[in-house]
Amino acid sequence: MSNNRVTRRQFLNYTLTGVGGFMAAGMLMPMARFAVDPILQKKAGGDFVPTDKKASELSDTPVKVDFTFEQVDAWYKSKVTNTAWVYKDGDKIIALSPVCKHLGCTVNWDGNKDFKNEFYCPCHGGRYEKNGKNVAGTPPLGPLDEFEVKVKDGLLLIGKTRANTLV
Amino acid sequence: MLNKIYDWVDERLDITPIWRDIADHEVPEHVNPAHHFSAFVYCFGGLTFFVTVIQILSGMFLTMYYVPDIENAWKSVYYLQNEVAFGEIVRGMHHWGASLVIVMMFLHTLRVFFTGSYKKPRELNWIVGVLIFCVMLGLGFTGYLLPWDMKALFATKVGIQIAASVPFIGEAIKILLAGDSSIIGAQTLTRFFAIHVFFLPACLLALLAAHFIMIRRQGISGPL
Numbered sequence: 001m002s003n004n005r006v007t008r009r010q011f012l013n014y015t016l017t018g019v020g021g022f023m024a025a026g027m028l029m030p031m032a033r034f035a036v037d038p039i040l041q042k043k044a045g046g047d048f049v050p051t052d053k054k055a056s057e058l059s060d061t062p063v064k065v066d067f068t069f070e071q072v073d074a075w076y077k078s079k080v081t082n083t084a085w086v087y088k089d090g091d092k093i094i095a096l097s098p099v100c101k102h103l104g105c106t107v108n109w110d111g112n113k114d115f116k117n118e119f120y121c122p123c124h125g126g127r128y129e130k131n132g133k134n135v136a137g138t139p140p141l142g143p144l145d146e147f148e149v150k151v152k153d154g155l156l157l158i159g160k161t162r163a164n165t166l167v
Numbered sequence: 168m169l170n171k172i173y174d175w176v177d178e179r180l181d182i183t184p185i186w187r188d189i190a191d192h193e194v195p196e197h198v199n200p201a202h203h204f205s206a207f208v209y210c211f212g213g214l215t216f217f218v219t220v221i222q223i224l225s226g227m228f229l230t231m232y233y234v235p236d237i238e239n240a241w242k243s244v245y246y247l248q249n250e251v252a253f254g255e256i257v258r259g260m261h262h263w264g265a266s267l268v269i270v271m272m273f274l275h276t277l278r279v280f281f282t283g284s285y286k287k288p289r290e291l292n293w294i295v296g297v298l299i300f301c302v303m304l305g306l307g308f309t310g311y312l313l314p315w316d317m318k319a320l321f322a323t324k325v326g327i328q329i330a331a332s333v334p335f336i337g338e339a340i341k342i343l344l345a346g347d348s349s350i351i352g353a354q355t356l357t358r359f360f361a362i363h364v365f366f367l368p369a370c371l372l373a374l375l376a377a378h379f380i381m382i383r384r385q386g387i388s389g390p391l
Contacts, residue, residue, distance in 0.1 A: 038354065039342045073352035076237060104324050
């Protein structure tokens with residue numbers, strides 16, 4: 001008998017640890033996968049939501065456009081109304097999210113008479129230029145998000161938000 | 168009668184040493200406020216534990232009425248506070264106790280720091296204490312959402328934004344907490360409830376056990 005052989009004790013240790021490990025993994029794996037499911041779930045691709053705003057009515061001044069869509073939050077379905085600030089830059093239609101990048105309040109175009117032609121957030125005085133660029137020295141650290149837009153039958157359609165592409 | 172029952176059990180299970188070990192454990196003079204009044208600073212750890220016990224008990228009773236569902240959460244909190252006898256008191260205990268735990272824990276940390284009690288050989292207990300601090304903050308954060316009012320919703324939105332700002336894994340942490348990549352809603356509330364009521368208290372109890380066993384093992388640090 002060579003001395004390199006696995007002793008009975010070692011053999012038992014290895015097999016019991018291995019079997020125990022499999023049993024523990026078999027118990028924990030379903031729970032872990034269960035918990036992280038929202039991270040791995042695929043999002044349904046960017047659906048465009050119709051608005052009742054005619055594309056021809058838009059000008060180079062941002063206007064508030066409301067749009068309502070069916071939001072599915074797991075087992076809870078509800079109608080949600082969101083808002084976009086929409087204007088025309090030449091021929092291009094721009095739709096900006098009204099959610100302030102500081103703490104999530106709602107910004108308004110020309111919301112403060114001291115800051116003409118800017119988006120203004122009433123909560124902490126955050127300011128943005130017309131293209132959504134945050135004004136340095138005010139609380140927001142980034143530009144306003146942008147909505148994807150489409151025009152169909154002359155009506156404006158609004159899609160998902162994405163990082164601002166204009167700044 | 169009670170004595171007889173006790174003796175009957177003790178004869179079989181020898182339970183006296185178990186509680187005697189705690190009851191007869193001597194408190195050193197320098198940490199006993201009865202000897203030196205200034206030693207009351209050594210009570211903050213025990214007070215933190217005392218408030219924690221109140222939190223666990225009041226929380227257990229709150230779940231008799233509370234439901235973690237976005238349609239009914241606020242209504243159930245309103246009901247238990249305004250319609251149920253002593254609801255204001257029980258919810259008040261949990262509400263104010265939550266802040267008090269943080270205050271007491273902070274004072275306890277200051278005492279440990281300024282008496283140098285974290286030094287060798289007690290470094291591990293300091294580390295466990297810091298973990299307890301983190302778990303307590305987590306309990307505060309997750310509990311804050313449960314009444315499902317505007318304050319709770321927006322505090323959680325901000326908190327989740329902060330979590331999402333972690334480099335690389337921020338987005339995953341955000342979804343893991345919120346249960347959805349963009350909505351703070353039904354899944355967020357159930358997740359926060361589960362974390363607040365099961366996951367973090369389980370961690371907390373394990374850490375507290377380690378904290379206390381280490382104190383008994385190492386003894387209270389000597390006088391300054």
